[in-house]
Amino acid sequence: MIGKKDLEHIGWLARLELSEEDKEKYTPKLNSILDYFGEIDKADTEGVEPLYHVLPMNNVFREDVPTRSLSQEEALSNAPKNQDGFIKAPRMM
């Protein structure tokens, strides 16, 4: 069960600000979903390997050959804030 404190922690981990109202709203729904997920506990997976990639592929590479980059203008074209060619982010602290 996820409590309010857990939800606050997960919200912080996910960088999703949650209002008090959000927390009220989400907690029961998340818990009912997790409750449903609990179904998988019944599956016997003893000795079963996890499947990360559905196709057994290995060793996919590219050669060390330069390809076209975006122009600075293209790179900045979607940035809400930029300055002197840099993308502008808020202060760190």
Next chain:
Amino acid sequence: MASINELTERIHADSSEEIVAEYLERITNSRLNAFITVSKESALLQAQEIDAKGHDGPLAGIPIAIKDNISTKGIMTTCASKILTGYIPPYDAHVIEKLKNAGAIIIGKTNMDEFAMGSSTETSFYGPTLNAWDMTRVPGGSSGGSAAAVAGGEAPLSLGSDTGGSVRCPASFCGVVGLKPTYGVISRYGLISYANSLEQIGPFASSVRDVATLFDVIAGHDPRDSTSVKREGNYSPALENDVNGLKIGIPEEYFGEGIDRNVEKSVRDAINTLEELGATSMEVKMPHTKYALSAYYIIAMSEASSNLARFDGMRYGLRTEDHDWHTTFSHVRADGFGDEVKRRILLGTYALSAGYLDKYYLKALKIRTLIKQDFERAFKDADVLIAPTMPYPAFKIGEKIDDPISLYLADVETVPINLAGVPSISLPCGFSGSLPIGMQVIGKHFDEAAILRTAYTFEENTDFHKEGS
């Protein structure tokens, strides 16, 4: 609904511009809300160019609608999310490059569930898309706009993406044909990821033949996608009206509790029809199906929680008022994502977090192994599997949106296919009242030929696909 062949003839007789203008007009007059962005000017310009210069591509001058999670250079791409407001990709997805080379004309970007998270196209920031057969009902999702556009005659072809059924579900609800290819057959380069290990881009059309033609155009190896396989698309020759000797597996677990009786009957009738045409059928056991839905959602949410971490308002998209970095980041996301996306990010974050990784994420991946083995076993005996695409026909708008679990349960028939990475095509096979019913034909890895041939044969010998909305 016009086929590629009919349209090509008309383009030669009249012009691509005329055709494109007709479709644009239909979009403008439509109430379905199938599109987020209509690229009217660039589409008409492209059509004029093709009319002037000619083009020998297989889709020369033919309009196509693209799901709004596929990057289109110069055309806004939003994933139906507020957080990507105004984002104009500076590059084309691999499939878009392929379509342009084939002469296709992009007429717009279609509505979808926000970040492809849903089965009803109700979670879009741009409002729900309506079902052309009954406007009080959902078109399915998450590629609801793409399916509705084809069903409503607003585009002859479209692309969607299928992470857990997002092509097949709306194909089924809208009475069109939709294909989820084998994982790796179509490059994901430019597809905005929801759950990378599960999803594929897939084509929609009103017939199996057109789906195959479109599939041929967009399939093929792409060195920019490490999970792309080295196979080129050449599936149209598989379209033979012949199922003689075909062995159909019927997974009984897909006909169990919760399946609408009309749906079950239509699909069983369809199997009978194929048997009359020379196929044989057998029951196959897929004992781990009951765990598929949970495993799917845990994997998809986990991957999504990481994929969606890049939306911070710095390089693109929504930016809220500046505070310190971490606060700003949290505000951008609180403001930019809708409820369902937030739920999935929170649950995915939880499933990967310290202390819960083994219980959820790893356990789900082990179940994924078991599901894949279920399919391998079934395909030892059967050439294809046939099952309902959705447990019921299109439901009412608003009916399930406040109850996530009942909405997730709608995917019970489609998600195992993505977990196993096998191909599946959904095509119309009946009606429940006025609502279309879809069945899915599921194949072995890379055996799209078998499912296309089965679907084509069924289509050639029935009339379900000809009924208009």
Next chain:
Amino acid sequence: MYENPDGVMIGLEVHVQLNKLRTKVFCGCTTDYHNDPPNSHVCPVCLGLPGSLPVINKKAVEAAIKVGLALNCTIEEHTQFYRKNYYYPDLPKGFQITQYDFPISSGGYITIEGEDGEHRVGITRAHMEEDPGRLVHEGTIDKSKYTLIDYNRSGMALLEVVSDPDMRSPKEARRYLDKLRNILEYLDIFDGDLEGALRVDANISIMGGQRAEIKNISSHKGAERALLFEIVRQKNVLRRGGVVVQETRHFDEAREITLSMRSKEEAHDYRYFPEPDLVPLKISGWAPAIKAILPELPDARRLRFVEQYGITDDHAKALTSERKFAIFYEDVAKKVDPKMAAVWVCDVLKGELNYRDLPVEAFNKEHMLSVIYLLMNKKITEDGAVDIIRTLLDKGGTPDEVVKEKGLLKVEDDIVSTAAEEAIKENLQAVADYRAGKEKALNSLVGAVMKKTKGRADARTAREILLDKLG
């Protein structure tokens, strides 16, 4: 045996930029961005645009294997990439593609000159990852009103070399860093002079206590200073009866102190999981072929220099401690007396370069050869040779020009002979003292000869001639 009185245990995590590759690790953007405008060498992949996908640079994997082998590591049969989920504006995807379980190489060691002679430092692992972008703050990070981001560096191939906590003093840590950098340069996969080429995080504990992790160290000297400060700090905490807490500390390079970075961010939970957009690697089979073409490494070259050129081990060690120097020496040694070359390259040139904080490229190899030829032909004195080297470093020009300008050509023996005769005549007291057995008196005669020849005589020759004339 080194006693390690404070029980110091230091482990280092070194981020090495594979900056000699042509392109970044997961995309085709160039690595040659150092003098270019911000955000001018980026693409959808390294800018983290939605829908972009990474593809591994094969050469980066080969370079990682090279390093692994050079550090005596095992190259793993199965290796794969993971996502490390955390948020910082320099990280365009909100996660870093790195390695976690199944790193490309592990279980090696580096041999350094330790406090008590040769000392082995274990290498826990060396794994591949991508570099974040570069942040620019106005003033300091805590005062800046905003943050500027340049993603040109984003996606550069990094190798994180993690050591065991085997270093017992800041000096050993510095030697480890010097040695590691040297090995990397020998492998020709890395240019340590480029900005941001090598970044260090240090873990340090004393007396078996908790360890502090120090971040933001950008030089070898900085590492030594940061660790020295940290030992003093931790000792003071213990002396006051306190307990050293496990924490991350920031090295303030200007003030040479470490500062606690304790904050909410401390509660890291990186939620590692395998990168679904990259498939696993099975590349241990490449190792034998790469090993076969691995260049000669510093320790091997040192042994060969002693053997092949007959120079002392001290010379060989000093000459091979920097790849460029070793190459410089060997090019010179092949053409002249190698022992003489060792003296002039190692004892003289290296000292003069270090004094001026100049790299070996600042001195022309041909000039070194000219100077040694002049010496071998007895055209100049040893002091004259030193003068030439200093002048070339300070003012430029060629050895011939310096010789001419400064009149450094050694005077002929007959002129020395004449000067010696004059010196004997003019310093009768010294001659008498010498003859009376005062050996030292000879020195004043040599000095007189040198004075008469304005220093251009060779002191040893002057001495011999004087002895000869004094019978």
